[in-house]
Amino acid sequence: MECTWTGNQNKLPNITGYWKKDGNEIDSRLTVPLENEQYNLKGVFDIVGEESLGNYSCVFGSEAKIEFVLAAPQMGEVRDKPIVSYAGDSVVIACKMEEPKPKPSTWHWYKANGTDKALIDAAAEPHRYQIHSEGGKSTLTVRNLTQADAGFYYCGAVYLISTSLGRLEVRVITFLEPLKPFIAIVVEVLVLVAVILLYERKSKKKSITGSQKTKKEKRENSGGEESSSVRQRKV
Amino acid sequence: MTKSKEETPSEEAEGPDGGVWAWVMVGALFVSSGFVFGLMRSLGVFFVEFVQYFEESAQAISWITSIAVAAQQFFSPMGAALCNAYDARIVVMTGGCLAGLGFILASQATCLAHLYLTMGVITGLGWGLVFTPMVVSVMGYFTRRSALALGLGFSSIGLSSFIFNPLFQLLVEKYAWRGALLIMGGLSLNIVPCGALIRRQKQSKAPAKVDSDGRSCSARLQRIYRYLELSVFVERPFLTFCAAITLFNAGYFVPYVHLVALSRHVGFSEYQAAFIMSVTGATDILGRVVSGWSAARGCMRMVHILILWTSLTGVFIILLPLSSMSGSYPVLLTVSLLYGFCGGALTSVVFPVVPQIVGVERMMGASGLVQLIESIGGLLGAPLSGFLKDVTGNYLASFVVAGSFLLLGCLILTTLPRFFQCRDPPPSSETFLG
Numbered sequence: 001m002e003c004t005w006t007g008n009q010n011k012l013p014n015i016t017g018y019w020k021k022d023g024n025e026i027d028s029r030l031t032v033p034l035e036n037e038q039y040n041l042k043g044v045f046d047i048v049g050e051e052s053l054g055n056y057s058c059v060f061g062s063e064a065k066i067e068f069v070l071a072a073p074q075m076g077e078v079r080d081k082p083i084v085s086y087a088g089d090s091v092v093i094a095c096k097m098e099e100p101k102p103k104p105s106t107w108h109w110y111k112a113n114g115t116d117k118a119l120i121d122a123a124a125e126p127h128r129y130q131i132h133s134e135g136g137k138s139t140l141t142v143r144n145l146t147q148a149d150a151g152f153y154y155c156g157a158v159y160l161i162s163t164s165l166g167r168l169e170v171r172v173i174t175f176l177e178p179l180k181p182f183i184a185i186v187v188e189v190l191v192l193v194a195v196i197l198l199y200e201r202k203s204k205k206k207s208i209t210g211s212q213k214t215k216k217e218k219r220e221n222s223g224g225e226e227s228s229s230v231r232q233r234k235v
Numbered sequence: 236m237t238k239s240k241e242e243t244p245s246e247e248a249e250g251p252d253g254g255v256w257a258w259v260m261v262g263a264l265f266v267s268s269g270f271v272f273g274l275m276r277s278l279g280v281f282f283v284e285f286v287q288y289f290e291e292s293a294q295a296i297s298w299i300t301s302i303a304v305a306a307q308q309f310f311s312p313m314g315a316a317l318c319n320a321y322d323a324r325i326v327v328m329t330g331g332c333l334a335g336l337g338f339i340l341a342s343q344a345t346c347l348a349h350l351y352l353t354m355g356v357i358t359g360l361g362w363g364l365v366f367t368p369m370v371v372s373v374m375g376y377f378t379r380r381s382a383l384a385l386g387l388g389f390s391s392i393g394l395s396s397f398i399f400n401p402l403f404q405l406l407v408e409k410y411a412w413r414g415a416l417l418i419m420g421g422l423s424l425n426i427v428p429c430g431a432l433i434r435r436q437k438q439s440k441a442p443a444k445v446d447s448d449g450r451s452c453s454a455r456l457q458r459i460y461r462y463l464e465l466s467v468f469v470e471r472p473f474l475t476f477c478a479a480i481t482l483f484n485a486g487y488f489v490p491y492v493h494l495v496a497l498s499r500h501v502g503f504s505e506y507q508a509a510f511i512m513s514v515t516g517a518t519d520i521l522g523r524v525v526s527g528w529s530a531a532r533g534c535m536r537m538v539h540i541l542i543l544w545t546s547l548t549g550v551f552i553i554l555l556p557l558s559s560m561s562g563s564y565p566v567l568l569t570v571s572l573l574y575g576f577c578g579g580a581l582t583s584v585v586f587p588v589v590p591q592i593v594g595v596e597r598m599m600g601a602s603g604l605v606q607l608i609e610s611i612g613g614l615l616g617a618p619l620s621g622f623l624k625d626v627t628g629n630y631l632a633s634f635v636v637a638g639s640f641l642l643l644g645c646l647i648l649t650t651l652p653r654f655f656q657c658r659d660p661p662p663s664s665e666t667f668l669g
Contacts, residue, residue, distance in 0.1 A: 081408055083411075084408070084409065084410060084411040084414075085411055086411065086413060086414075089413070092287050092288060092290075094287065173410070173411075173414075175413075175414075177410060177414065178410040178413070178414030178415075178417050178418055179417070181418055181421070182417050182418055182420070182421045185418070185421035185422060185424065185425075186421055186424060188425075189421075189424045189425055189427055189428060192425075192428035192431075193328075193427055193428050193431050196428055196431040196432055197431060200434070
């Protein structure tokens, strides 16, 4: 890693520079000369494993600090809302490391067990778990879900230096849950239909008795014009 | 119905035009149209879920919606024929039950074919039994104001996509797609009370003309011929109308399919493109209501009004790619607003023209047939516009062709007999024919 600083008003010919990792000084302090109006500080670090990752900073005197974060590629957007599925059904959960981030060498899936993570071995239980990994994408299919399968799952994109984790939540519900609002709606529909049909029966009865009354009146009236009210009420 | 009592005899001959129950029916049309077309437009919410769960391609999943739409249009004449033979109320209530059943069964699907059959065929069949009968039943309560009634009734189509899209998103998050489909099935059952509101108005066609010793094959065929109203096919005005409406359909949906892509193609952001669609949807609702209301004033003939709105829609469709090329967002937005308004406006006046062409008695069967034939336009229009875009590399050709389909349809409509008269022919003489 290389840091370049253009300095401040007092262009001192020499300045002390050093590297820090996670807040702790590493290596010895160096004297950095001013070259071409710049101070250059270069550090070479061997990345051996997970311990090599962290926050590196280069410091110039007590004035300037530049920070680097050395980490494995972070997982892209992972669904933060819980994935819902039904007991007895299956669920497919997916993780993606999208372009242009480098593809992991392999993928691992874990199920959260309290604060621990248990590796899921698809080969050992092929009827329950199925892992399909292809480059930057990996899906885990869990079949025959039970309540015990609910909880957090972790997908791990494995790189040489470390593993990048993504967290997904799975919720398992029974069919009774959506059934409740469904039945409420069906009841509402039946009530509406009953109300409508009853209302119509009532108003038909009224018009029948009404037309019977006017028929009687017609008979009582000698001659007279033909009342068209009967015909119209039927409409 | 009390209103018709107070009308003078000459107005009575014109037919009913309102009344308390008529507006109740408009409300029923509002609700049922919302549940048919609003649901149809919101099926996209399940797209991602199905692709992941069934591990199928996007194209295979999109067939579900295509089958449902095609079934609705294909079964429309059958729905109309059943109304002629039996009672519109029974038909619509059955349709509502089928539509709900389709979704309920779909919630139990274990493979894609199940979804094609349940969400596609059964629900589409149910919708076909609902839409045309409801529209024609409502039109039976109105003469001059049928456009207003339909405009108000159809305004739910735009509104319901605003409501159903986020609602279904929420249902999927809470209950997964199976639970969401189950609840959608329940919601679709609300069409049944809408159907229950239909009251018998006229004599059904069953007794009227022909022999009722209809056990023989020819008598049965004759009855089917009458119920399906196939006699309209030998009349030039109806064929002219069908040709025009088919062309309308070929062009009308192109902006709905491609407008977002056009906006993105020119460089606007996702949010800007989505905003254009939302606003177009809003003006669509407004256009339906305003056009229905102004058509009901009776200042212009219904056919002329239809041509007015359709030609404007065609012009604005052609202007859409041109305005996008100007690079200015407000210009594209304005043209889209105008397209939305005119596009919605023409939908209110399409159905009211049908009884003027074939007569009030044949309006049910004819409307069903129109739905079936216009579906050809819809089926051909979208792929054609996609093909033109692939061949030319931009959307200019697709939109120009779509707009010209609409303008061509308008020209065809001018060949209707007695088109250039200023007044509608009196309804009692019914048709454009004699």
